[in-house]
Amino acid sequence: MTGYLVRRGGQIVLTLFLIVTLTFFLVQAQPGDYAAFYAFNPDLPAEVREQIRATFGLDKPLWQQYLIHLKNTFTGNFGVSFGHFPRPVIEVLAERVPRTAVLFLTATVASFYTGFLLGKAIAWRRGGLLEYTATISGATLFTVFTPAFALMMIWVFAFKLGWFPVGKFLDPLVWRSAEVSANYVFGFMLLTAAAFTVFAFLALFVFRRAGRLGKGSLALPVILAGGLAIPLIWAFSGIGGLALDILKHMVLPIATLTLISFAGTMLLTRNSMLETVREDYVMAARAKGLPEKLVRDRHAARNALLPVVTSLVYSLIFAIDGSVIIEGIFSWPGTGMTLLQAVRTEDLPLVMGAMVFIGLFALIAHMIVDVLYVYLDPRIRYQ
């Protein structure tokens, strides 16, 4: 397992290297001279220009520039953003990456869970009304024109019903008198979410073990109590209102991203279930008189999960691309919106930096899926 992780880590570094190379040469191959555009930008003072020329080696031949670019990238020096002028690219991205991570992670987990549950149900009862409704609405949401759908969500839930804010990350009116920065509050929110996840898993684990002794029903109440404790703690922390504001802005983008990406998992689970349902062990489970629900959840669905997790990589990439679009529409200031803005304003250092980070996202997600797969399928122990 450790060897496998090391090997996968090596592959990730290699792939990242290729992405960096690709973006570098794409930028070099574009019409117009990137080096000149960068170094002779009249908005930059002379000393900054010299500094940039030295850092990036813009007066050197292409292969040397490439090597310098590689070194800079892997030491976290992406240059200075044109659009956010004095700020370096890495600083802009460091502020925005956590926001994308939250949007993307929450939506992925939610859509995977919804998709798996629904796919399981529609495969178990084929030909029913549920199957047609779920397949058609799922495929419609999967292929719906994302920007139009996102705008429709904004129009219905933010504009007409007024339940959620129209977009952006926070409401300036709420934050005007705030003494802490948004990222400070957001960091604490992330910590809380992580702590709660660990707590819930621990509770489930402990009570499942205890369940064999006949005390299984306590898990849900304990997790619920933990969940209820969080708002209480936040309410007394003094920054609860600010956190609530961010939370309100999060709901709509996450819901939209979940809605457009659950169908892929659902349809895959359905196909995979249809294959496992024919296996002999499912018939054996039925023959020994187990209740239908148990046969479905413990015998069929567990095995049907494997191919779904394998192709989770596809849905992850779909969700990453989706989050770029969603961020653009909802003005959610994450990596995706940064990429879009940078592309529109020809902020090339920021484009390259954001692309590297989006690639990194995809790669790490890929690796997590692989590790998950080893955990789920005991037959596979990577040598």
Place this chain on the structure above:
Amino acid sequence: MITPPPNYPTFPGESPEPPPPELGRGRFRLALARLRLALRSFKNGWAIFLESRIGLLSLATIVIFALMAISHPILMATVWDAGTYDPVTGYAFDQIEQPAPPSWRHPLGTDPLGRDVLSQLLSSTRSEFILGLTAALVTVSIATTVGAVAAYYGGLVDAFFMRLADLIIALPAISLLIVLSALFRLNFFHLALIIGVLGGFGGTAIILKSQALSIKVKPYIEAARVAGGSQFHIILVHIIPNLLPLSLLYMMFTVTGAIFAEAILSFLGLLDVRMSWGIMIHTANTGGYLLGGTRYWWLILPAGASITLLCSAFYLGGRALDEVVNPRLRRQYD
């Protein structure tokens, strides 16, 4: 898995070349028998396809869109005059304010620049079809070749193409296209080519390769080799034709991806394209008509619904085809 050596040794005195195929009647009858077989398997497949209502529905949708695509040049040549109805340069002088709501002269109204929405919709349908099919053809020709070659030769060739495919799968395609469109001027053709190449060397190649692997160990491949068929002959005549049903299936999925990508990029205003469904929504959006909600519905609904309908028709049609190609998914009758 048994992996036979690519070439059996030839013995002295034995010709390494296969005997020239018999010309004339024999060959004709062989072709006829093949045609009959193909026709029968097509009939069987068609019967299975007909059983799935979703498949039929999506086929009907695709046909309707195809008719729409054909109707635009006809309408332009007969009923519509170019000055008023040209999708890009036309102007509806008969309307006082633009965007005008639907009327008899303009069944779907006009856009903020006074151009007929129905004409835009129909002319875009044609370009979306061309884009989707070009991308799908490029994808499938690359993926089928790569899959067959990688499965047949194995070893280093296989490792190279599969690692390449892994790499491409890990790339977020839309983000990459956004970056590309920032750096270069992309039109429909470039876009189709890029999507086709990414798809062809990416996920589709892996799926077709795994199919080709299961074909490679079939007895008739062995027989063809014993009969002296060259590697090129075996790949071209025995492996690739058996990959085609699956290729067709992935063509459908590629069309969805290509139309979707084009719509997104046009909507963001990043493509060098004169008219498309994405551009129509882009025009409405930059004019600020999108958050008007239902008031200016004809600016967003026709184009948005067309994208969704055509994409999901190709997607669901692909899934129905999947049940034909992949017998394990069929409904049980026991």
